[in-house]
Amino acid sequence: MRRLSRSPVIAIVGASGAVGVELLQCLERRRFPVSALRLFASPRSAGRKLAFAGRELPIETLGEASFAGVDLALFSAGSDVARRFAPLAVAAGAVVIDNSSAFRRDAAVPLVVPEINGARIAEHRGIIANPNCVAITAALPLWPIHRVNPIARIVLASYQAASGAGAQAVAELLDATRAYLDGREQPPRVLLHPAAFNLFSHDTAIDPATGYNVEETKVMAELRKIFAAPDLRICATCVRVPVLRAHSAAITIECTRPMPPEAARALLAVAPGIRVVDDAERNYFPMPKDASGQDDILVGRIRRDLSDDSFRSLALFVSGDQLLKGAALNAVQIAEQLL
């Protein structure tokens, strides 16, 4: 594994996107040691400037020669950009942390949530993949349980915010809602279906062989890879809801042995990266409003899954900031372990 110098030169690819902007803020907020920061995006954004540590940094057009002298490249662009440019960055001597799905299922590429499988970072050959946001949001609160009582089965229904489809989708949800309230028709442009006061099955393509969409297929495959549990049986239903930036999920899990809810709650209470929000008396549980802007994944509604009378199954509800732990924060945490 290639390690980073103490104060690396960092490139952000896709700097103007929803995740790119959060990457800048995470680096600054966590006082990541940066000797120089270069911002890249498509020609559309080139020339704009973004604030970092009190300075204004220009966005440059990404090109094949962009990675000369770069030690760490944080990619938050699409899979096509990652497939084309990440190998160039590696060839130029950089370590790449890629937020797209391009390399996540590549057996030679670690897929890392640092609190779970940070040790895998050492196996990288230039590229480390940052998991799908729903996979991270589900994996982190399930891991402390899985470690002591392996999870054999997961059924997950997501409630995904517009931010997962990018900054333009967030703007579309806001605009469409304003239009709805004003009684105006506004056809969708970024999302496939109307967003205002509506929800819909995640609008990625459906695999005709399985009936699952691309998002669900990612979540299922990535959870198995992150947990290094190839036999873990998972059913995911991914749904877009009219929320701005935090993803939630209703999850039931079946453990190998009986798993009392109180024991799960005790494990989760001391686990890193998550916060138990499970106040039955005040009816206060994880919600996007509270998860937005927070580093921790919130987990609550921890109770027996009453549909399994073996006492091995639990139900829980999670909310996590899709752009932070679901994307930028996780990438920066991986980078911190490379130092």
Place this chain on the structure above:
Amino acid sequence: MRRLSRSPVIAIVGASGAVGVELLQCLERRRFPVSALRLFASPRSAGRKLAFAGRELPIETLGEASFAGVDLALFSAGSDVARRFAPLAVAAGAVVIDNSSAFRRDAAVPLVVPEINGARIAEHRGIIANPNCVAITAALPLWPIHRVNPIARIVLASYQAASGAGAQAVAELLDATRAYLDGREQPPRVLLHPAAFNLFSHDTAIDPATGYNVEETKVMAELRKIFAAPDLRICATCVRVPVLRAHSAAITIECTRPMPPEAARALLAVAPGIRVVDDAERNYFPMPKDASGQDDILVGRIRRDLSDDSFRSLALFVSGDQLLKGAALNAVQIAEQLL
């Protein structure tokens, strides 16, 4: 069982509420034979008028003597009102169809979805209960499968509209969203948590013994009663989402024998009260926007539950108008069978 005269005198209790207004419209739209219609509500609404069949009918204050001469009383008020006044209506000679939860679990009271267990109507002793809206929305598309291949287990995560908490909750969602877009703070009044671009665990009380809230407990108990399947194992997670009036749910079911998705789709395609919306190519599935104002429950995303390798389990997604089939329409359909 008491039958209705060919053209009964009808009372609507809770006429000014979200469901009450829909009851009026369902009666009119379905040309229900009405000889006279009397509208009752709390003193707060008394004196207001509601339109029915081209006339303006006054809302009267509900009192103990309100049911003299009434043949059919449609209750869409709370459980407390139903517990106090439904027995008075029955004593006065009326048949009561109650939309509250007051009598649903009473063994002597039929809990009816006409397409499923309409024959139970004949067993009534004055009161017939209209099920919880999520229970109806889930039961109707599961029944055609359950009939031929009994369902042993259900895991359900709901996406419930504001309408389920009444007209004031719908107004609150609209107002809170407007306030959010204008950058104003607006604390919740009707709902327990902020509604704008947020979602939260259903805000009914949590049973400390089970960890399930009242809504989930209703859904689980009522599905068992509607299906006359006391051993049916169910796990429900009920969540309020920022949608105005249609409820959705992600459901997985485990059948007794293998159940190919195509076989389920074929059964659902010809079943009454539901419409299969399952267009993988166009990525078009049930959503609240399309279910709102529709009599049918929409069902789609019909596929194998990949977390069960016995091929006995399916996943599906449903959306249904909470105020129509989830409430008023189902009540009027029960009344039609009483004629």
